[in-house]
Amino acid sequence: MQRVNKMKTLESPRLFLGLIGISIVFLLGIALSIFFLDSIWSILSIFLFALLIFASIAIFGIAVGLKKREPLQILQKPAEVMMNLLYPVAMFLGALVLRIDKDKIRRSFISVHNRLAQSKQIKVKVEEILVLLPHCLQWSECNIKITNDVMHCKMCGKCKVGELVTLKKEKGFHLAVATGGTLARKIVKDIRPKAIIGVACERDLVSGIQDVRNFYVIGVTNERPNGPCYNTSLDLEKVREALRKISS
Numbered sequence: 001m002q003r004v005n006k007m008k009t010l011e012s013p014r015l016f017l018g019l020i021g022i023s024i025v026f027l028l029g030i031a032l033s034i035f036f037l038d039s040i041w042s043i044l045s046i047f048l049f050a051l052l053i054f055a056s057i058a059i060f061g062i063a064v065g066l067k068k069r070e071p072l073q074i075l076q077k078p079a080e081v082m083m084n085l086l087y088p089v090a091m092f093l094g095a096l097v098l099r100i101d102k103d104k105i106r107r108s109f110i111s112v113h114n115r116l117a118q119s120k121q122i123k124v125k126v127e128e129i130l131v132l133l134p135h136c137l138q139w140s141e142c143n144i145k146i147t148n149d150v151m152h153c154k155m156c157g158k159c160k161v162g163e164l165v166t167l168k169k170e171k172g173f174h175l176a177v178a179t180g181g182t183l184a185r186k187i188v189k190d191i192r193p194k195a196i197i198g199v200a201c202e203r204d205l206v207s208g209i210q211d212v213r214n215f216y217v218i219g220v221t222n223e224r225p226n227g228p229c230y231n232t233s234l235d236l237e238k239v240r241e242a243l244r245k246i247s248s
């Protein structure tokens with residue numbers, strides 16, 4: 001189990017970037033077919049063609065930059081926009097056509113996203129950081145309502161919430177628990193953090209990252225020894241590491 005979890009945290013950006021490359025080739029094929037088959041739609045295909053060439057340059061530049069650990073800042077925004085735009089195509093080709101595990105693709109996406117975010121080398125005060133937790137991290141038999149205020153936690157040791165409360169008291173960041181996307185958005189709106197460390201499963205992290213594009217977000221995947229959405233866990237060191245990287 002230990003080995004599996006470790007592997008899960010270390011997904012390479014190469015998988016997602018490779019799928020984006022395949023997606024661009026796939027869409028270029030479609031654009032060319034439209035261009036030669038139907039003159040009415042040729043304007044659209046030229047537009048798609050230009051967009052894909054632009055995407056190729058941005059993604060290729062970012063891939064080379066990530067390898068050298070110095071992605072070109074000028075390419076970051078276009079690459080992020082293109083990554084999010086092409087994400088459904090990459091997921092379709094990767095999961096349905098190439099039969100790659102969806103969570104593996106999502107972890108690779110999160111890995112690319114985190115590396116791009118961290119390469120901006122933005123540092124914020126620790127009290128401007130929000131650590132956002134999923135409700136499934138709370139022990140299922142705990143009756144304490146921590147979604148209103150996580151400080152209600154009695155730190156009984158039955159789940160990781162207690163350890164995170166201790167870490168919050170030590171460091172001073174905001175800590176909140178969300179039961180879903182709507183509450184998560186409300187928490188972010190209320191606190192207005194300068195950076196968010198989001199803890200969730202791969203699927204929720206990807207949608208969360210795409211949901212709050214204007215925020216500086218670092219994604220941390222949870223652990224699910226009891227299956228999805230039930231008594232999940234977390235490697236606290238991953239949160240500490242994210243805090244070290246983004247706090248001044």
Ligand code: SF4
Nearest residue numbers: 142153154156159162
């Ligand atoms: S650590 Fe806190 S949230 Fe978790 S079971 Fe104990 S009291 Fe409940």
